[in-house]
Amino acid sequence: MSDTSTTTAISRRPNARDAKRAARTARGAASQPYIVRKIPRFEVLGEEGLAIIEDNADRILEEVGIEFREDPEVLEIWRKAGASVDGERVRMPRGMCRQLIREHAPREFTQVARNPARDVRIGGDATVFVPAYGSPFVRNLDEGRRYARIEDFRNFVKLAYMANSLHHSGGTICEPVDLPVNKRHLDMIYSHVKYSDKAFMGSVTAPDRAADSVEMAKIALGDRFMDPLTGRPNTALVNLINVNSPMTYDATMLGALKVYARANQACLVTPFILAGAMAPVTVAGTATQTLAEALAGMALVQLLNPGAPVIFGSFASSMSMQSGAPTFGTPEPALVLYVMGALARRLGVPFRSGGGLCASKVADAQAAYESAQTMLPTCLAGVNFVLHTAGWLEGGLTMGYEKFMMDVDQAGMFHTMLAGVDVTPNGQAMDAIAEVGPGKHFLGCAHTQANFETAFYRSPLADNNSFEQWDAEGALDMAQRANRQYKRMLEDYVPPPLDPAIDEALLDFMARRKAAAPDSNV
């Protein structure tokens, strides 16, 4: 025990205290690789309304078209496939994109993780909760808001690994701005592999970074990277391809899309829409444009590599018509979400949208109202891949430590909600009612005793004590309790086992790639 590294949280061995603490902090949700929903999905539009939107999306593709910028190869692919190409504008014959997707894109697929018990199913009745993505800033109660660093990134990977209610390690959980732009993807992927064993996302900011992501996934997965039955790579990466709405794919996104599609890695094609700026101000208009844009991207993936997995993404916020700022947790984006979920099911592809979105700068009531008003529709609409489940603040500019813990708690609750109502004899509980009878209480009856442990979702963050007890314990609000909780979790962190040969190979790959080019911040 003279080696000081044994005292760090990362390398010390777990002990009984760790196990107890970990059980306590994670107890909100039972550990399961992903959720299989048992309740129906909520829909706001009937057949007629949905058919109008589909027809209009086809009209957009046929009459307005989509621009694919600075990528002659992609234009040539569209031309050969039968689309009309005018400069960078591509117009697709009615039904072409839909048909390509229906014929080739898998309805659901498995994303493999380096721990096979963590493989996630994406699509169908499965729901996968994923941390927030892309914030340059982090926030906690102690330091306020500051730029994110690789240490923050590692912290969030560790917290997501420990959170039973998150099924995925995510991607750019926050931007490690202390590392050069052209190399930070290496440290991010490495952190996902090193500090977690859950599935993760690849880099999309340049084609060579996408290629690096695939290489590192290959090293991390070892034998599991190739599917021996099909001779094709398994899908080990989900990759966020944002559309430059309205109706434009830029060269960066197309470059990453091509790398991932050809490597059989999943493209999460997401029109990123601030309604009123990048799309019409109406729900139906935003849904129509989102559908058209996503159809084009998912069809392109199928032209590049028929059968490669895609996820239909939708990110739509409303807008303050006074300031132009994006607004979240408002009713219009929730309505868009329900409509897009229905459209994705009709198309037959996995769906991504929603998450714990909010505009609030801090983890206050605004953050919570807005996040809940996005996450509940997300779960009811049947979203399969829930990016931004935990941590999101300030329209995605900031990753909040306390907010992360709150959202993890909420995600735990959705496990119970999506499991629906038990109507077995134990669920009906008629024996309990007969045993207890009028005017008595159920606390001690046999049925209550038998169901005591699992009866209700138990939040590790909510304070349900009496006012007096809460006051005596310091009158902490939820953010203050979350602050304590995330620090304790990081203290208790114990890394998952990693084959030293894989670790070495990853470090070696990173060293070579870092040496191959000077640092750059573009």
Add this chain to the structure above:
Amino acid sequence: MSDTSTTTAISRRPNARDAKRAARTARGAASQPYIVRKIPRFEVLGEEGLAIIEDNADRILEEVGIEFREDPEVLEIWRKAGASVDGERVRMPRGMCRQLIREHAPREFTQVARNPARDVRIGGDATVFVPAYGSPFVRNLDEGRRYARIEDFRNFVKLAYMANSLHHSGGTICEPVDLPVNKRHLDMIYSHVKYSDKAFMGSVTAPDRAADSVEMAKIALGDRFMDPLTGRPNTALVNLINVNSPMTYDATMLGALKVYARANQACLVTPFILAGAMAPVTVAGTATQTLAEALAGMALVQLLNPGAPVIFGSFASSMSMQSGAPTFGTPEPALVLYVMGALARRLGVPFRSGGGLCASKVADAQAAYESAQTMLPTCLAGVNFVLHTAGWLEGGLTMGYEKFMMDVDQAGMFHTMLAGVDVTPNGQAMDAIAEVGPGKHFLGCAHTQANFETAFYRSPLADNNSFEQWDAEGALDMAQRANRQYKRMLEDYVPPPLDPAIDEALLDFMARRKAAAPDSNV
């Protein structure tokens, strides 16, 4: 202007500044007397599950029975109707309660307000938002938590009157504990009439207080109290009859129920259940017991006065299995809510449940998560009468000023959500998409200009500004902004017109009733 009373908020005349302020604070929602929903309801259980619960509820009524305590008259009514009466235990033949309700209880009804434009429709596709009810404490950021006073009661009546998103003045918005228990109902009813023109609720704490409530409603409504067509009183009061779960009606509630039923005023029959204590720990068990208890109460109303309006109420919280404390915003009560909504529709009566419920002591993230996780299911489940829409804290022990404003804002959003998706040509916005095209923005296009004002719900409380602007403006959280907002609203309050003769008659009635008995706190 020498009369100092003209400087009080209550009696001064409105001016242009008032109008502007009032428009600003209330702009979150358009003023409408109630919501008519245009989106479907969400259900979690199919026919089979619901039929099991209905059958089990009938078994409870038939085999276990319900106790009606210290009320021989009620027992005699049940006996004459064909029920089996054993001591205070009443067992109803299978289907008897359901049949009485189906035959006689109105599927929906109108509650008249003293301003006819504020009449509310209760049942069917209508949703009515009502303030929280029953807290002995109030809380604001300045004073913390303290006992409520009649001044607080008046404040909340004024705030509810000014809030476009609330359709109702509520009942015991908070307990004015500075007034004697046996007389405070008079001041509460008077405040509802004097400071608002929205519909309100009667007292249920003793039969004579219920009778006083009816008398005061009669004075307030004048000609509108009687329906000239039927010769029966209009329904001017909704009255909260809580069941003493499990399976017990006490003498106080029965006394109030009888007064209101006979006066054709609405009985909101609500089993009040902390699952695990007053009902089984399971969702289906809680739903079954709630249905059985409510069926008995609503059937009793029909035996007393066939056709008298009832509302099927359900209040079910989960419980901390560690402390026994009620917990809110958890998934199990939401599942109960969806099930009860479906059961109420099958029965064919208006439904009450949910609201902005939470266990949090303060208006923090916990309060918001929990409230949103109750209110959204409330709206999706099709609740008609949403008691506790605004203000609720600490399991109902505290009425929060800031929380009230936050919930009013949320209620505004639900107006938009329940209006659903516009798929008219303007909603489809195809002209906008054709006009703008790839890579441009929609801010200046004709469609955006035409829809600018009403495009998105505009929250008067959310801060969507940049971090820098928010920081420069004091870095306030939502509770701090709500604190400013409620004070400004109270400053801007202008009372609705009230016929001086009615005012005088009410004051006279109160004076006589107060003189008739000594003050008492029981």
